[in-house]
Amino acid sequence: MSEPLIRMDNVSKFYGRIQALENVSFTVNEREIVGLLGDNGAGKSTLIKVLSGAVPLTSGSIYVRGKKVEMKSTTDAIAAGIETIYQDSALVTQLSIARNLFLGREPIKGPAFLNRMDTEMMNQVARDLLKQVGISKNIPPETPIGSLSGGERQAVAIARAMHFDSDLIILDEPTNNLGVAETQGVLRFVRGARDSGHSCIFIAHNIHHVFQVVDRIVVMRRGKVVADDIDPKKTSVEAVERVITGMTDEELAHALGPNTH
Numbered sequence: 154m155s156e157p158l159i160r161m162d163n164v165s166k167f168y169g170r171i172q173a174l175e176n177v178s179f180t181v182n183e184r185e186i187v188g189l190l191g192d193n194g195a196g197k198s199t200l201i202k203v204l205s206g207a208v209p210l211t212s213g214s215i216y217v218r219g220k221k222v223e224m225k226s227t228t229d230a231i232a233a234g235i236e237t238i239y240q241d242s243a244l245v246t247q248l249s250i251a252r253n254l255f256l257g258r259e260p261i262k263g264p265a266f267l268n269r270m271d272t273e274m275m276n277q278v279a280r281d282l283l284k285q286v287g288i289s290k291n292i293p294p295e296t297p298i299g300s301l302s303g304g305e306r307q308a309v310a311i312a313r314a315m316h317f318d319s320d321l322i323i324l325d326e327p328t329n330n331l332g333v334a335e336t337q338g339v340l341r342f343v344r345g346a347r348d349s350g351h352s353c354i355f356i357a358h359n360i361h362h363v364f365q366v367v368d369r370i371v372v373m374r375r376g377k378v379v380a381d382d383i384d385p386k387k388t389s390v391e392a393v394e395r396v397i398t399g400m401t402d403e404e405l406a407h408a409l410g411p412n413t414h
């Protein structure tokens with residue numbers, strides 16, 4: 154079998170004496186959307202932070218397409234093709250959509266020493282990307298992010314990850330505080346990201362949102378992965394809820410046994 158896009162092998166993380174991750178093994182395949190579920194404090198954010206270079210792991214290894222990588226900073230993660238979109242989307246509300254898309258990676262026009270941003274090029278790319286992620290209204294790329302809805306902001310963040318061709322897009326609670334229509338929009342963008350060849354890790358407390366969009370569900374509890382191959386098409390929301398809230402190994406096997414492969 155070919156190497157997965159991402160493989161975390163036996164990863165542990167201590168914050169001082171608190172163990173947030175215990176021998177976690179976790180994979181994401183090419184063109185796969187993985188839902189990461191778990192109760193408060195289960196270790197989801199820590200896993201994502203380790204993978205995106207925001208915090209160092211204590212032990213274990215991370216491989217990207219079979220090659221071992223050191224995630225010492227978020228720059229290392231971005232260089233490895235991993236882009237994380239946090240709840241607040243890390244967008245600058247006063248700046249335009251186009252500027253936000255290129256934040257920190259602005260194209261330069263003319264001689265480098267003049268350091269003049271290529272606004273025209275940024276606007277053109279922004280226009281194409283907005284169309285691609287399916288923002289239906291005709292929003293000009295000069296529009297400040299501050300005047301967009303929560304769902305549209307998420308779409309801009311996803312568009313940015315797609316444009317810079319991140320192999321893995323990590324979405325941490327992207328549907329939080331969004332209305333019904335906006336949530337559907339974000340779920341559509343996520344599917345679009347997969348269709349154009351990207352993989353995603355999708356974290357959401359709303360299990361129904363996860364069910365609508367992911368290919369596979371991984372559940373964490375108290376720093377450990379307790380189930381890593383749940384097929385949302387073959388498993389009920391209730392069964393997954395039981396896994397999240399905790400059952401004995403026997404109960405777990407019984408709940409998931411006939412439904413998973």
Ligand SMILES: Nc1ncnc2c1ncn2[C@@H]1O[C@H](COP(=O)(O)OP(=O)(O)OP(=O)(O)O)[C@@H](O)[C@H]1O
Nearest residue numbers: 168171172173191192193194195196197198199200
């Ligand atoms: N910076 C930190 N310092 C000390 N302990 C931490 C730190 N960050 C997280 N923890 C602890 O690590 C464990 C895992 O937390 P984490 O935030 O990864 O869980 P989570 O699954 O993302 O929870 P939530 O859904 O509430 O965000 C918890 O016991 C938490 O208290």
